[in-house]
Amino acid sequence: MLGTSVLAIAITFMMLASCAALGGSAPESPAARQHREPPRRVEYVVGLTDARTQTISVSLILRAVPPGELELCLPVWRPGRYQILDMAGTVSGVFARSGDGEPRDIRKVEKATWMVSVAPGDDEIIVDYRVYANSIGDRTRHADDSHAFLSPASVFMYAPSMRQEPLVVRLIMPEGWRIATGLERDPGDASAIVARDYDILVDSPIEAGFHDLIDFDVDGTPHQIAVWWGGVAPGDKPSRRGKLFDEKKLSEDFTKIIRAQRDIFGSLPYTRYVFLVHCYQGGGGGTEHLNSTIVGCSPAAFEEESRYRSFLTLISHEMFHTWNVKQLRPAGIKPYDYQRENYTELLWVAEGATTYYENVALVRAGLITLDHFLGDIGGLVDGDRKRIGSSVQSAEESSFDAWIKFNRPSPDHANTTVSFYDKGAQLSLVLDMLIRNASSGERSLDNVMRELFEKFPLSGPAFTSRDFREAANRAAGVDLSWFFDRHVARTDPVDYESALRAAGLEVSLSEVPARRTIGAAFEDADGGARVSSIESGSAAAKAGLLVGDIIVALNDRRVRGGEAASRMNELVAGATVELTYFRMNVLRRVSVALQEAKGGSWRVRRVGEPSPEQRRIFESWTGQAWKE
Numbered sequence: 136m137l138g139t140s141v142l143a144i145a146i147t148f149m150m151l152a153s154c155a156a157l158g159g160s161a162p163e164s165p166a167a168r169q170h171r172e173p174p175r176r177v178e179y180v181v182g183l184t185d186a187r188t189q190t191i192s193v194s195l196i197l198r199a200v201p202p203g204e205l206e207l208c209l210p211v212w213r214p215g216r217y218q219i220l221d222m223a224g225t226v227s228g229v230f231a232r233s234g235d236g237e238p239r240d241i242r243k244v245e246k247a248t249w250m251v252s253v254a255p256g257d258d259e260i261i262v263d264y265r266v267y268a269n270s271i272g273d274r275t276r277h278a279d280d281s282h283a284f285l286s287p288a289s290v291f292m293y294a295p296s297m298r299q300e301p302l303v304v305r306l307i308m309p310e311g312w313r314i315a316t317g318l319e320r321d322p323g324d325a326s327a328i329v330a331r332d333y334d335i336l337v338d339s340p341i342e343a344g345f346h347d348l349i350d351f352d353v354d355g356t357p358h359q360i361a362v363w364w365g366g367v368a369p370g371d372k373p374s375r376r377g378k379l380f381d382e383k384k385l386s387e388d389f390t391k392i393i394r395a396q397r398d399i400f401g402s403l404p405y406t407r408y409v410f411l412v413h414c415y416q417g418g419g420g421g422t423e424h425l426n427s428t429i430v431g432c433s434p435a436a437f438e439e440e441s442r443y444r445s446f447l448t449l450i451s452h453e454m455f456h457t458w459n460v461k462q463l464r465p466a467g468i469k470p471y472d473y474q475r476e477n478y479t480e481l482l483w484v485a486e487g488a489t490t491y492y493e494n495v496a497l498v499r500a501g502l503i504t505l506d507h508f509l510g511d512i513g514g515l516v517d518g519d520r521k522r523i524g525s526s527v528q529s530a531e532e533s534s535f536d537a538w539i540k541f542n543r544p545s546p547d548h549a550n551t552t553v554s555f556y557d558k559g560a561q562l563s564l565v566l567d568m569l570i571r572n573a574s575s576g577e578r579s580l581d582n583v584m585r586e587l588f589e590k591f592p593l594s595g596p597a598f599t600s601r602d603f604r605e606a607a608n609r610a611a612g613v614d615l616s617w618f619f620d621r622h623v624a625r626t627d628p629v630d631y632e633s634a635l636r637a638a639g640l641e642v643s644l645s646e647v648p649a650r651r652t653i654g655a656a657f658e659d660a661d662g663g664a665r666v667s668s669i670e671s672g673s674a675a676a677k678a679g680l681l682v683g684d685i686i687v688a689l690n691d692r693r694v695r696g697g698e699a700a701s702r703m704n705e706l707v708a709g710a711t712v713e714l715t716y717f718r719m720n721v722l723r724r725v726s727v728a729l730q731e732a733k734g735g736s737w738r739v740r741r742v743g744e745p746s747p748e749q750r751r752i753f754e755s756w757t758g759q760a761w762k763e
């Protein structure tokens with residue numbers, strides 16, 4: 136308890152120091168004075184001066200709270216990642232006090248819920264705590280000597296009874312740090328930001344520290360890119376940002392993406408947008424937010440052309456979410472319940488349509504070639520047809536079970552599940568083609584997305600599966616219920632050949648010799664080849680091999696994970712391999728008859744002689760001329 140009291144005193148001191156620095160002897164401007172009176176009922180004071188130890192201190196100040204028990208929570212997940220992350224696990228030193236420093240009882244009642252005793256006469260109740268910020272890959276909270284990244288759901292407790300209250304966040308930062316966020320600044324305090332309510336705060340990550348800032352304007356709307364370079368010591372310029380890190384080109388390429396997507400929806404749903412970029416070795420992935428995004432990338436993104444394309448694909452994906460999921464939200468995740476799983480059968484639209492459009496937007500923006508684009512379309516067909524789980528789990532089931540399957544995959548996941556990202560992109564492609572074909576090229580999935588955006592604004596209701604289906608039927612001008620019944624709710628195989636013909640495309644399987652295999656994947660472990668997955672119905676499954684078995688010899692010759700598959704492929708078709716393996720440290724042997732696995736990939740290419748309608752559909756779809 137001593138430690139927390141000392142922390143409380145330290146934070147009080149920091150708050151006073153902050154106020155002194157703010158006010159000093161200079162008179163406040165009328166705008167600042169107006170803004171500061173009366174104080175907001177919810178205020179966070181965030182101490183980042185210990186960021187170098189990955190420790191963030193937070194004081195949550197609540198005002199005008201009625202006496203009695205007050206419930207406080209920290210979310211157990213964060214929007215954009217449908218997985219229980221239990222961020223309260225890194226909260227410590229929780230201490231409650233009144234505004235004049237008297238300790239108040241605070242006790243935990245659930246894993247992420249506390250009850251505070253508010254005494255009569257307490258004009259303020261202050262809850263101090265620390266957050267260990269060591270988690271960058273999941274984009275929740277990370278700090279070091281060069282920055283602090285705060286995904287608010289991971290850092291800021293809230294009182295459910297005050298969730299709608301306007302709030303202010305004051306940051307106490309090391310010398311030279313600056314702030315990048317989609318939130319508005321407090322006009323009276325350069326180190327403070329304000330939000331209309333807790334939901335807006337949660338959807339607005341905060342990056343504080345040293346970062347490059349690139350400001351640009353898209354047809355009158357301001358945009359900003361903030362790039363933090365991981366691992367670079369404070370004060371040091373990154374020695375080499377990569378030859379592709381060109382501020383002008385970055386803003387031009389981003390602008391092309393934004394315009395291509397705005398043209399689908401008709402307008403930008405924000406007045407300012409911020410791209411937060413974490414560039415560090417191994418960085419990747421992104422999360423959409425209200426008028427900002429946080430994306431990770433590796434330094435190679437600014438060194439190799441192909442990696443830069445992948446980075447733009449990620450930007451395109453997160454940007455598309457600004458409409459699809461941040462504005463028009465599926466039933467089940469609106470409003471967010473931060474303390475439990477939020478179930479929806481529509482992640483195949485929220486994530487899948489977004490995945491489909493990430494490349495559609497890039498080809499329309501002229502940022503990838505037609506060959507590249509058609510290669511990705513072929514990849515969708517190939518991915519669907521090679522996924523065993525495609526015949527087991529529907530797009531709706533994959534969406535609903537995101538919390539326990541996609542985001543917590545078992546070694547058997549390829550046999551029993553699909554990704555709502557991939558399946559959703561595959562179904563979006565087919566639906567787009569069906570609508571274009573049925574409407575003779577007059578309408579497309581673009582019309583569906585735009586109608587939903589206009590009919591289901593953030594301030595209104597969520598959209599349901601039925602709403603989506605009806606919008607698709609309206610765009611097509613025919614009843615597409617069969618598509619939703621068979622391919623969205625069930626797992627019937629998709630006829631890509633017929634669908635893609637609308638745009639003058641044909642589907643074929645590339646000719647590659649068959650491989651000899653046992654239908655398992657391996658990884659290097661314990662000096663052997665550890666079985667990491669087994670295809671259902673394969674030779675390995677029939678022979679009784681299990682995930683986790685460690686194969687140490689193949690036909691009495693030592694084998695390792697990296698070479699097991701190629702050693703089997705070198706044998707003749709129909710041969711039997713003798714495998715010696717450990718299971719739970721017991722040595723065993725088994726004979727497995729090799730199976731033949733079809734080689735080759737499904738791909739998509741343009742027909743030789745398109746009809747005028749095929750050509751027209753292709754050109755309006757890609758925004759590019761048909762020319763071969």
Ligand SMILES: [Zn+2]
Binds near residue numbers: 452485486489
């Ligand atoms: Zn996404």
